[in-house]
Amino acid sequence: MVTPSPRAGAHAAAPVALAPARPPRRFRPPRDIPRFALLCVLAVIFLAPVYWMLATSVKPEVDVISTPTQWVPANPTLENYREVLTSPDGNILRWMWNSFFVATVFTVLHVALCALTAYPLARMRFPGREAIFWFILGSMMIPGIVTLIPQYLMMIRFDWINSFHSLIWPGMAGAFGVFLLRQFFLGLPRELEEAARLDGANSLQVLWHVILPLSIPSLVTLAVFSFMGSWNNFIWPTFVITDVDKLTLPVGVNTFSQRYVTDYGKLMASTAIASIPVLIAYLLAQRYLIEGLSTTGLKE
């Protein structure tokens, strides 16, 4: 089942609560040194591409292709960044804003829609409930490639090519979010809901004042997944968006890559800029991201 993270819940409810007890951080020198050394080597290998990206991005073009290789930039310059940010072939900040706008609108609507849908499926009794739930869940078995082309033809008919509508609506009715929230809602205690009922609350008030405040960890998890999914979407926007001003960041950066095939200084500057917002988002959402990931879809 999808379990709420105890730490996230405790944090939301009681910020003064002590940090949970950690396993003792014993560093057993003779035994742990090989493991530590191996981890250091792996970390260097993992960070090498990032170093190479940053180093290349501040090199003038001649230094990028010089041999022998310039391991450390000899003449660092921000020229590549300046050119990428003011390129007539497309403004990277504009693409970033497009991605942010689309992902935010999608996430807010999607989380709200999933909560509205999961609520009756988890907390009400009505004929057809199980059938509707399994019908929605069963749609997760349809591989995305099957709907790609018909959805594209629909976008033409709706006149949504080059419109953000095509980036927001087709993915809205995803079954995963409904599944995630329904599993969480099922586990909430009945008592609070019944108390609110006795006080005369209607079902919408129960959802808003009782269910949702108790579900913040799962709502945040779903929001993080939705935002990342929309932000990182690559296949679909590649085909439904062709106006350079309306591209999202991943697709826009890739058009740079096709234009400046070998101008790696500019390419690395654009990838570095494109990485900054996700880096900030990661640092902000790190805890939810990793905990949501480790609890989603896994039975404890």
Added chain:
Amino acid sequence: MSLSVPGEAARPREARRRRGGREGSALTPYLYLLPFLALFLVFVVYPVGYGLFVSMHRWDLLAETRPFVGLEYYRNLFDPETPQSQFFWNSMKNTGFFTLVSVPLLIGTSLGLALLLHRPIFGRAFFRSVFFLPGILTVSVMGILWRWMFDNQIGLVNAVRTDLLGMQPLPFLSTEGLAWVPIIVGTVWWTIGFNMTLYLAGLGNISQSYYEAAEIDGATPWAKFRFITWPLLAPVTLFVFVTTVLASFQLFGQTLVITAGGPNRSTQSTIQYITEEAFSNNQFSSASAMAFLFGLVMLIFTYLQFRIMARDARGEN
């Protein structure tokens, strides 16, 4: 205990009756479901039928008529004379190769990293972040980065080969076979952190008492892994396996950005070829037929993932 059981049983029934009276209209739950179901029908259910319809007609965006052709486009895929058949099965072979190589690699490396990081060690949070971080990059950034790492002349890999090891540079990107190296290495680098996190969660759920008991019996580290860790991680491994296979089938961005499917279509993935047939060649019917055939292959693994999730859903009812 025996006293509380009837009480427990009676309470929900009573509550249900009371709620039933206050629920408002019997239509209320359906009103909640209406917006989702409307979008669901328009953007999920209808496209499946529409796609099947398109695959059985000769679809031309500009033509006046779209005649019914039945299974012609499906038959074309099994007729070795047609270019569609050649390119489609070539792309299937490429995707299959990528899946066969990358899935064991992705499971093995992420489990290995998780084992290295599970027990406390100096700087553990830092290492976890380092291995997780590449996964947050978008596929185009990751692809451009690895194309540059493996650039035929002056990429970092070739720079190390020539300047440090005194070897000849290898034209990774333009050599059939070798072009898979940057794609697979880049994919491992990119996705290892997600699976590692799942494995770390799985390792955290294994009770230490098993290991303590094994230690008393004098078990070697390998025996502890073989007889405790690996079997108890089986549910996580199944989940990682199924999701990784599905993700590998979806191969698209990595090959598009790193090699553009080349050299000579040797790294062209199935989704890349389907989109080429649809959006570059305007062969929507042919591409739809391929999508359905490919979808059928994927369905087996999608079904497995569905079962894993459905097991959780049933457990709650």
